[in-house]
Amino acid sequence: MKLQHLFVTTFLVVTGFINAQNKEITLEEIWGGEFRQEYLQSLRSLNNGKEYAVKNFDRSSNTMNVDVYSYETGEKTRTLISSADIDGLDFFQDYTLSDNENKVILSTQVQSIYRHSTTGIFYVYDFETEKLTSISENRIQEPTFSPDATKVAYVFKNNIYIKNLSSGETIQVTTDGKKNEVINGVTDWVYEEEFAFVRAFDWNKTGSEIAFLRFDETEVPEFSMDMYGTYGQQLYPTQEVFKYPKAGEKNSEVTLHLYDVDAKKTSAVDLKKDYEYIPRIKWTNNPEVLSVQAMNRHQNNLDLIFVNAEKNTAEIILEETDDAYVEITDNLTFLNDNSFIWTSEKDGWNHIYHYSKTGKLLDQVTKGNWEVTQYYGFDATTGRIYFQSTENGSINRDVFSVRSNGKNKVQLTQKRGSNDADFSADFTYFINSYTSATMPYEFTLHKARNGKKIRDIKDNKALLEKLKPYQLSNKEFSTLEVNGNELNMWTIKPKDYEATKKYPLLMFQYSGPGSQSVSNTFYGSNDYWYQMLAQQGYMIVCVDGRGTGFKGADFKKVTQKELGKFEVEDQIEAAKKLGAREDVDAERIGIWGWSYGGFMASNCIFQGNDTFTMAIAVAPVTSWRFYDSIYTERYMTTPQENASGYDDNSPINHVDGLKGDFLLIHGSGDDNVHVQNTMQMVEALVQANKQFDWAIYPDKNHGIYGGNTRLHLYTKMTNFIKENL
Numbered sequence: 001m002k003l004q005h006l007f008v009t010t011f012l013v014v015t016g017f018i019n020a021q022n023k024e025i026t027l028e029e030i031w032g033g034e035f036r037q038e039y040l041q042s043l044r045s046l047n048n049g050k051e052y053a054v055k056n057f058d059r060s061s062n063t064m065n066v067d068v069y070s071y072e073t074g075e076k077t078r079t080l081i082s083s084a085d086i087d088g089l090d091f092f093q094d095y096t097l098s099d100n101e102n103k104v105i106l107s108t109q110v111q112s113i114y115r116h117s118t119t120g121i122f123y124v125y126d127f128e129t130e131k132l133t134s135i136s137e138n139r140i141q142e143p144t145f146s147p148d149a150t151k152v153a154y155v156f157k158n159n160i161y162i163k164n165l166s167s168g169e170t171i172q173v174t175t176d177g178k179k180n181e182v183i184n185g186v187t188d189w190v191y192e193e194e195f196a197f198v199r200a201f202d203w204n205k206t207g208s209e210i211a212f213l214r215f216d217e218t219e220v221p222e223f224s225m226d227m228y229g230t231y232g233q234q235l236y237p238t239q240e241v242f243k244y245p246k247a248g249e250k251n252s253e254v255t256l257h258l259y260d261v262d263a264k265k266t267s268a269v270d271l272k273k274d275y276e277y278i279p280r281i282k283w284t285n286n287p288e289v290l291s292v293q294a295m296n297r298h299q300n301n302l303d304l305i306f307v308n309a310e311k312n313t314a315e316i317i318l319e320e321t322d323d324a325y326v327e328i329t330d331n332l333t334f335l336n337d338n339s340f341i342w343t344s345e346k347d348g349w350n351h352i353y354h355y356s357k358t359g360k361l362l363d364q365v366t367k368g369n370w371e372v373t374q375y376y377g378f379d380a381t382t383g384r385i386y387f388q389s390t391e392n393g394s395i396n397r398d399v400f401s402v403r404s405n406g407k408n409k410v411q412l413t414q415k416r417g418s419n420d421a422d423f424s425a426d427f428t429y430f431i432n433s434y435t436s437a438t439m440p441y442e443f444t445l446h447k448a449r450n451g452k453k454i455r456d457i458k459d460n461k462a463l464l465e466k467l468k469p470y471q472l473s474n475k476e477f478s479t480l481e482v483n484g485n486e487l488n489m490w491t492i493k494p495k496d497y498e499a500t501k502k503y504p505l506l507m508f509q510y511s512g513p514g515s516q517s518v519s520n521t522f523y524g525s526n527d528y529w530y531q532m533l534a535q536q537g538y539m540i541v542c543v544d545g546r547g548t549g550f551k552g553a554d555f556k557k558v559t560q561k562e563l564g565k566f567e568v569e570d571q572i573e574a575a576k577k578l579g580a581r582e583d584v585d586a587e588r589i590g591i592w593g594w595s596y597g598g599f600m601a602s603n604c605i606f607q608g609n610d611t612f613t614m615a616i617a618v619a620p621v622t623s624w625r626f627y628d629s630i631y632t633e634r635y636m637t638t639p640q641e642n643a644s645g646y647d648d649n650s651p652i653n654h655v656d657g658l659k660g661d662f663l664l665i666h667g668s669g670d671d672n673v674h675v676q677n678t679m680q681m682v683e684a685l686v687q688a689n690k691q692f693d694w695a696i697y698p699d700k701n702h703g704i705y706g707g708n709t710r711l712h713l714y715t716k717m718t719n720f721i722k723e724n725l
Helices: 002-020 027-031 189-194 461-470 525-535 553-557 566-579 596-607 629-636 643-648 651-657 676-687 709-724
Strands: 043-045 051-058 063-070 076-082 094-097 103-112 118-126 131-134 141-145 151-156 159-164 170-172 182-184 201-203 209-216 222-227 238-243 253-260 265-268 277-283 289-295 301-308 313-321 340-344 351-355 361-364 372-379 384-389 398-403 418-423 429-436 439-447 453-458 475-482 485-492 503-508 539-544 584-594 614-618 661-667 693-697
Touching: 027 525, 027 709, 043 418, 051 094, 076 103, 094 141, 103 141, 118 141, 141 201, 151 201, 159 209, 189 629, 201 277, 209 277, 253 277, 340 372, 351 372, 372 418, 384 418, 398 418, 475 566, 485 525, 485 566, 503 525, 503 566, 525 539, 525 709, 539 566, 566 584, 566 596, 584 596, 584 709, 596 614, 596 651, 596 661, 614 709, 651 676, 661 676, 661 709, 676 693, 693 709
Parallel strands: 503 539, 503 584, 584 614, 614 661, 661 693
Antiparallel strands: 043 051, 051 063, 063 076, 094 103, 103 118, 118 131, 141 151, 151 159, 159 170, 182 209, 201 209, 209 253, 222 238, 253 265, 277 289, 289 301, 301 313, 340 351, 351 361, 372 384, 384 398, 418 429, 429 439, 439 453, 475 485, 485 539
16 A cells, blocks of 8 residues: 555656646747846946946836946946936936936936837936936927037927027927928938938037938828727727828928028038938038938939038939849948948948048958848947958858958857847947857857957846746758758757658748848747747748848849749748658648738738648738838839739739638738738638638737737637647
């Protein structure tokens, strides 16, 4: 009897241990933050190059602090500012130091407008006088110190204002701003989304001039969205109305202006040519010379223009042309002599170039069949340029330095995977952020001169320990030969995988121009979802087809004027090749994607109906005629010029091909890819008498999140996969 009891007890202990080592991932864990990584909070290197500032929130006291730490030791040296010590301000959300670090702008009551834009109530705190000054009683945008921190420029209701912090006087620079008509100093919707900036004004080096853009969007067509609100709180829907230029439609008329701060005078700048876009303005180190990047509507001709503010003259310094399009970046950097660093794909790969102040090429700094993926900056003391690249493989990233003449290149990171760097102000140190498919983020401090590690800062070993009982599958990297190209691929195989078994296959992709979904990085939320599906017997694969990035300009730009043609061909052919493998059930291949990926998933199940048996499209573009001008025309030109490119590759025009199971999902408040896309697809499917499933998430934007929304969405998608694949 005792022996039997001992056997039962031992059996239960062993069984419990085995079960503990075979935990199943749940959607509640994924979207409840159970697997969240620890990150290094956003930091700012201080001017002395020896210290950095980090924002820290104390939940117990509801206090926000900006604390200062030593690079060398990691020890806290002081608190720069604390909301507990500021009379008249209980809390702030973010901060911006002045160039000389004697004042700080504190943001409160921040509310989002679109992807990047916000409004808020802002204050200036003077460290020397310990005085707190309200910039405006109104909700304003983009408050920005003058270089000497004596003034703040900002935008309110589409007009620019300047506040003198000494006298308290506020001057209104522009007066014609009006919603949905004229915008001064901040960008319109399409510039914000596609050129990725909001503040469209810039102080010169002495604070004597402000350059700004003016957007006349009077003739831009309006788009409206009904917002339904919370049940029981809103009887009638409200309507969001904003200017949204779709492909081929009228854009804002954008003009450049200079404001003389002392004379209180504004003058328009004649750029001498008719440009459709002005995606960047930036003062050079000469306070009288403004750099302007201006483009044609096709975005295949970019001029770098120097404007002499004193004479109000414009001169083209550099011209970039491309058969497809020219990329816009923030890499333009002016050296002390006003020569400048520039990045370009003109030799077929993205590389760094050094030009004189007159636009003469001095050196191609980097070269080779690999891409510069980030430009970090130039150290005037050593003459070295710091950058990130794919030199060690397109799915990997490493950090390098090189002299401005292209000589004496040094690799500063050694671990294979994805390395990113944050440099101190004087380029003495850098904090390396490292991750790989098997390693969550770890943060280490290094010498910028040679990459030598000084100390560990933070890691995610606790997360790795937490994940051990789940017995996750490896993410295996490989290449797949498809349509004459070696395509990058990752695979997550089912738990307890056996090569002799056949498994249902789910393919994920995004596929947009220049994108990358196959990278040597650790899990995001979707990866845990894939692991959950793998635990339930599914194989998950991702293939980066033609048109994706970091394998040269020719590979990326082959899809020009034909978005959705070669990318779809590659996914269908990849699925066929995978389906021919012994371990894949060719009768059970599904595909899913979000946004561009939803466009792709739709096209794949319609056009590859003998290959794919199931597809999920979330927030898809269903016709590029519905999407914005800047993004779409960059790759497609206009519908008036390229009607067949738009229509031949539109999922709406291929609904007759649907044979499998199709789930269509959208947020009704999506200001980016409008729900119009899904509604038009629904109507086409109905008229073709095709059965499908669909879901609309009220008032949700392109990210479809908030509250339990993501959990509900992924539960729906999981159930659809389990029922149909």
